[in-house]
Amino acid sequence: MNLEEALKVADEAVFNKTGEYLTDIQKLILQESWNKKTYEEIAKQEYKSFQHIKNEGNGLWKLLTDALSEKVNKSNFRSALERHKRRLHQSEENSVLPTLSVSPTSNPEKAIDSLVEEVRKKVKSSYEERYGIIKVLGMRESVKLESVYKVFCLVVQKTFWSLKLKKQ
Numbered sequence: 001m002n003l004e005e006a007l008k009v010a011d012e013a014v015f016n017k018t019g020e021y022l023t024d025i026q027k028l029i030l031q032e033s034w035n036k037k038t039y040e041e042i043a044k045q046e047y048k049s050f051q052h053i054k055n056e057g058n059g060l061w062k063l064l065t066d067a068l069s070e071k072v073n074k075s076n077f078r079s080a081l082e083r084h085k086r087r088l089h090q091s092e093e094n095s096v097l098p099t100l101s102v103s104p105t106s107n108p109e110k111a112i113d114s115l116v117e118e119v120r121k122k123v124k125s126s127y128e129e130r131y132g133i134i135k136v137l138g139m140r141e142s143v144k145l146e147s148v149y150k151v152f153c154l155v156v157q158k159t160f161w162s163l164k165l166k167k168q
Contacts, residue, residue, distance in 0.1 A: 003034050006081050013067040013084055026060045029053065033074055 001009075010030060011022050022030070032042045039057055043050040057074065064072040064080065072080045 001082050001085060003031060005085070006034060006078065007031065009081050009085050010064060014063055017067040025056050029057045029060055033077065
């Protein structure tokens with residue numbers, strides 16, 4: 001991971017946690033810490049007080065600790081950002097779902113059935129083998145995946161048919 005990637009990962013992680021991006025001073029501290037500069041060197045370079053840079057740095061590491069869900073400090077932030085990037089990459093690979101492509105001449109029912117089956121396989125391999133049931137947000141009880149598939153099928157079919165009717 002290079003400095004540019006590290007800044008991007010940190011900025012996105014903080015935004016996802018707080019809804020705000022890193023400030024200029026936080027980016028500067030991250031950048032200069034990446035280049036192994038001390039707070040004193042950063043303070044002299046930026047014509048700021050040492051205490052101000054130290055306070056901002058401590059705030060940055062606390063912010064990154066919350067955003068990355070692991071203890072982050074000036075000496076371990078590189079490896080913490082690298083681990084976070086790896087975790088994101090793994091979760092993206094695991095969450096890739098198939099897309100529905102229907103040409104005007106294809107059978108829409110077959111296309112929907114194909115999509116549902118692909119989603120079923122993906123969800124089953126990700127969750128059902130581990131847990132057998134899943135918890136649906138907002139529901140008090142866990143539900144079998146079969147119920148989720150049925151609801152999903154209805155939603156896809158209704159959405160598809162309403163779009164088809166609007167085009168005609």
